[in-house]
Amino acid sequence: MEEGAKIGREHEQQQQQHGRVNGSGRVAAVGGGSGGGGDEIEIEVAAAAGASPSRQHGGLHGDVQAPTWKRFLAHVGPGFVISIAYLDPSNLQTDLVAGSSHRYSLLWVLLFGFIFVLTVQSLAANLGIITGRHLAELCMGEYPKYVKYCLWLLAELGVIAATIPGVLGTALAYNMLLHIPFWAGVLACGACTFLILGLQGYGARKMEFTISVLMLVMATCFFMELGKVNPPAGGVIEGLFIPRPKGDYSTSDAVAMFGSLVVPHNLFLHSSLVLTRKMPYTSKGRKDASTFFLLENALALFIALLVNVAIVSISGTICANNLSFADTSTCSSLTLNSTYVLLKNILGKSSSTVYGVALLVSGQSCMVATSYAGQYIMQGFSGMRKCIIYLVAPCFTLLPSLIICSIGGTLRVHRIINIAAIVLSFVLPFALIPLIKFSSSCTNIGPYKNATSIIRIAWILSLVIIGINIYFFCTSFVAWLVHSDLPRVVNAIISSLVFPFMAAYIAALIYLAFRKVNLSDPFPTNSVSGEIEVQHIQIQEKQEDLGVHL
Template sequence: MAAAPHPQCTTSNDANNSSNEHSIDDIECDQIVVPDKKGWKKFLAYLGPGFLVSIAYIDPGNFQSDLQAGAQYKYGLLWIILVASFAAVIVQMLAANLGIVTGKHLAEHCRQEYPKILSFILWIIAEITIVACDIPEVIGTAFALNMLFNIVLWCGVLITGLSTLVLLLLQQYGVRKLEIFIALLVFTIAACFFVELGYAKPKSSEVLHGLFVPQLEGDGATKLAVSLLGAMVMPHNLFLHSALVLSRKIPRSFNGIKDARKFYLMESALALMVAFLINVSVISVSGAVCNSPNLDTADKLKCQDLDLNKASFLLKNVLGRWNSKLFAIALLASGQSSTITGTYAGQYVMQGFLDLKLQPWIRNCLTRCLAIIPSLIVAIIGGSNGAGNLIIISSMILSFSLPFALIPLLKFTSSRLKMGVHTNSYFISASTWVIGALIIGINVYYLVEKLVISLRSSHLKFVGTVFCGILGFSAMLVYLASIAYLVIRKNKEGGAHLLALTTSEIRGGSSAVQDYAHEHPKKSVFFTISTSF
């Protein structure tokens, strides 16, 4: 019996030359066709997914962490942003490559690779990270509405639910219009903070020293470093980027895939460079303002526990009223654009892990409700201080959950069966594993430090302290054991993973097929290939 045909996508470029070539599984029919000619037009055809991904690096959670880093340590933690940005480019490149080469995104690979229970656990972790990412967006938007229109914080939290309508409206006009809209928001945020930077006038020598001389000194520096890493390298972005690249229709040949990887790397690096400059600007503005010799006592107190709300008043007092408004506009643009990318990531995660496709408005409402409920409770009870602390906690959750998305990505993109001849080079593999090890090491260091300090300062009796210590270290061992299992577990073997190989590679007797046949002579590999001439 013949295999069921895949969905066909007809475009203006191939309308006159009907093709029965099978598409890669689950590619949507509204793909953007990449022109064959080289030049700017080809690069512009690829431009877009990187800016959707970059929004996660300049969301309100990042601003909160950046503001506190600058206020407490001036420019001393800028090197964290530099390291995290380089790591982000490499990791996002791997996520894009996985989608480009295999035609399936990360969540789909996880469902196919892991047992049902493990896949379900990874899905739960991914959903928690998306909710944790959405909380700063809700609170940040509420703060922005308060700064611009004096709306009470808890009312602003409720109003953020209206962004669902904005997303649904944008989805009606196609992915290209959405990408353009997000890019405009990114450059709006950049323009606002570059103007702020011009007013604050930080010393360039001190900024460069903070960027290139690593240091981690002072109480709370480790916590902020973890928060910055969590805010810069986001796990849900790996799922998102591996899916967004499927919106382009590329030639399924070796050169076609190679060109796609190159152009996606260029556009991702461009978008993440803009995000890097924005984060550096936020920390530099905060560091310059809070360490100014002209600060009065009230402003110094704000700098000691700076959050998004206090930053507005601080900028108004030190730099002028319009600087406060610029900050609010940037914060509003950041919150709304982050909502869109977070919802997109949630759709792909649910579809990939559960093979379940919900209507976008249902998915958006579910995610938004899960984020609004804790944000609303904290806003009512704790006010702006409680909301600011909730943002830091959510950023730390993102950092701790990162290995559960990063490790599968590293293993999948290093698999010759999944990626064919497009597997990671030894340098890239080594670099990404070092990045993962550093993040895990920082997380464990922070956990141990925090647990020991909490036990020493607790007022519990000896038995209670011992019991809490056992629970804490047991949880840490479970965390490390889970990560170790993902690292040492062998990938599945089977012909289905050779979908990554292209027609031209198979015809030419690619080394991947030859290696597989040599290592597994008793196993048969079946390819279903349809080409047009």
């Protein structure tokens, strides 16, 4: 017991360095962090034994005594911003093709895909809550110089690729609704994006509210269309819960649907947005924040799932009817542009107008969310000031996308979106693997650990996605070489460039997967309460080694 008392006295001396001890044995730690202000945290400390904190008032960043529903509402927002990525024009096009070709038989892919998305996004949110830093900052501080700059480049490439479908969808919608030229629609959506991003000056909540409203408008539009089509409930439910792929290319379309759900920029964005909330740097505060963000994210993803199911059901129901030869031909190769014509022919002009509004909202909100993510990525990797980031990051993200879309035009929309999806699928592992590695490191951090089963599931599904991407790329490339009309010499040159690239790609993924992560400071360094809690956990471990229970 003398050893335990000695350790307790050491604990109290360490706490005195961060605060003041009053006569009752309480340590009042004054927060000196960026968001702490002058709030005080009173921690009950046994005078001789260094007992665990039994009373913590509000923490540095919030009032834990507020009603549960108020605390939950304070955490609402990030999940809806994240969910926009699953309602972008790329997902819209994939859902339309899946419904027109396979009716409702691929709806189960959406259900399982959103379960995986919820798992991965919860890891991203917990990473920000536990460490007090977002994924880009952790990558910048963890990896060697050339590795972290490569990760930065790939992350920016992923943001640009994710922005392109938004630009195309918005420009198409302007052309459908206002009959303005495609290039003018591209410029208009870029200008609107800059205006909406200007809301950041009024706080993150204003931005989140705007994106949430856009998401609800889009959901309303597609639910209105669903009411007109009235698909069979039995077929939809069966397709949602019973995996039965039917028709040609069902496997490739299922992979395309699943692959379009997980996007790399969302992992950076979610770990960043949770840091905009005030939360106590205490065990209970962190656990409550994790629970609230999980519930909020699940709610937003559930709405996104319903919208995706509605899109597949709409195209599946329309294309299953007896149509004219022209409409049947349209269903066989459905695109964002041809869907407008199909709805106009089948359901009337009002229905096509509603679809145009939904496409406009989808593309515009996608552009805002991806540009928003680009700001956090650039800030985390570069460390530049926010005022500079607000100007540089949107230009860095939007200008390449606007140029590519203007050159591509309306005739190449489908092809450009497919190329962007391929780029995203290959960039994804370079964000997903670091996230899981950091989350695995967090499993050793006392009461804030992620469940080991969740980490294992994330690893398994991530390896499946990576394997599918590599397999489809290799098989598609080999098939292209076999059927290519190019001279053999040209094919040989292309092969000599592509296959070494794939070898380097796989080697880079292996390096990230097996490199040991040293997350030495899991708590925010500017949090006094975090430092005290780290010390308390360390002392508890020492006492457990000595067989002393406080």
